[in-house]
Amino acid sequence: MNTGLKITAFAGAVAATFGAAYGVGTAVGPTGADQRPAAQAPHEQDPAGGGGHEAADDRAAGEGAAGKGAASEGAAPAAGGLQISEGGYTLALDTPRVAAGERTRLSFSVLDGNGRKVTAYQREHEKELHFIVASRDLTVYRHLHPTRAADGTWNTTADLPAAGGYRAFADFKPAKKGAEALTLGADLAVSGTYNPTALPAPARTAQVDGYEVTLAGGLKPGKSGELRLSVAKNGRPVTNLQPYLGAYGHLVALRSGDLAYLHVHPHGEPGDGATKPGPEVSFSATAPSPGTYRLFLDFQHDGKVRTAAFTVRAGQGDAAGSTAAPADRREEEKAPGHGH
Incomplete structure (x- = not known):
């Protein structure tokens, strides 16, 4: 996560x-x-x-x-x-x-x-x-x-x-x-x-624990869209992602306002002879409506699962992601890893 x-x-x-x-x-x-x-x-x-x-x-x-x-x-x-x-x-x-x-x-x-x-x-x-x-x-x-x-x-x-x-x-x-x-x-x-926090604005990259994840593609209301996430560390593409939950990445999408849960499906799987272990992990997703969504990509590298978060607006052009908020980074430094 x-x-x-x-x-x-x-x-x-x-x-x-x-x-x-x-x-x-x-x-x-x-x-x-x-x-x-x-x-x-x-x-x-x-x-x-x-x-x-x-x-x-x-x-x-x-x-x-x-x-x-x-x-x-x-x-x-x-x-x-x-x-x-x-x-x-x-x-x-x-x-x-x-x-x-x-x-x-x-x-x-x-x-x-x-x-x-x-x-x-x-x-x-x-x-x-x-x-x-x-x-x-x-x-x-x-x-x-x-x-x-x-x-x-x-x-x-x-x-x-x-x-x-x-x-x-x-x-x-x-x-x-x-x-x-x-x-x-x-x-x-x-x-x-209670300390209210505003939803981060859309951006195309997220920084997490020394990694930079770039998001391309978009969410389309009522239509399947492709989301492509590319992982890099220290400016170099990560080409040895480790399998996590049967894929090289696990993506959850939640709609802002009511937290509707979108089911997102990865393309390919480790060991299928075609899916590479990075740097890009791709998914298909369909937004049930226009609006703002938050994407959470979990990926595993060097034995630890990390989470990159993005803000996306469906029905308003290509997807864009947000950099991780400071609270995210502080928690990442303290958290021992990931849990499902």
Whole structure:
């Protein structure tokens, strides 16, 4: 897989399957257990793991997209992660609130239509389930690697550096015959002093841990577009990227405003005889609507996974990326690696 204002308004709603979902206020001071935007971070290694707003136009662009799957002919594709329940399955967070700046355990499960914990999954990209946590302002991002207990409970740990509202995503495919791949999302509140951070402006390069990643291509609303990311270090192309989750890069795209989750697919795979280990890693993605998106590229080199983040505007020409915010770089220096 990276100013003190106080929150004065907060909305809480009881979720059907776990504690509470939280909204973020917009004023000054320490947040409670349910406020949001935070500062961004990298991909982080989970020691207990198995294996790591914009304006109203963006918000409006996201309204109405729900669930996952192919769209009908001529319609924009649906986005994932906007629903806590879909297809007879529900994401249940046992820990819907945590404290900022402390490594804390996150526990959750996936429930079937009878309220039972799911214990059998199909492995996709080398994992049974992919777990992502991102702040509502898209400046903190964690790609974690939870482990599953025999009873179906998933556990992982994370250090979320900034207070505010977050969204947790579970991307999985049940082993049940005929089940479809799903991305479910649930709100997570991080308590502490709320320091809102603006979404970085679009730019074509991102600096992370001494690496420079360049983005070319673009997101197209309702159409598949190619995103090409090239990795360099000290001005020289990196040609020996290491496989990570079955590819030379893993890309997650989230829509600003509602955090709709886009499913992005890499071109080729290690060992197929055609895909080179860098410097370029390419993907296909379809934006469900015009608007602003945040891209997070995880790539592995010299035994460590790093995350480069980009801001992209779909429907406004070629994609452009953003350099990593200072908070990202500080967190990268502290984080031991990456976690999914």
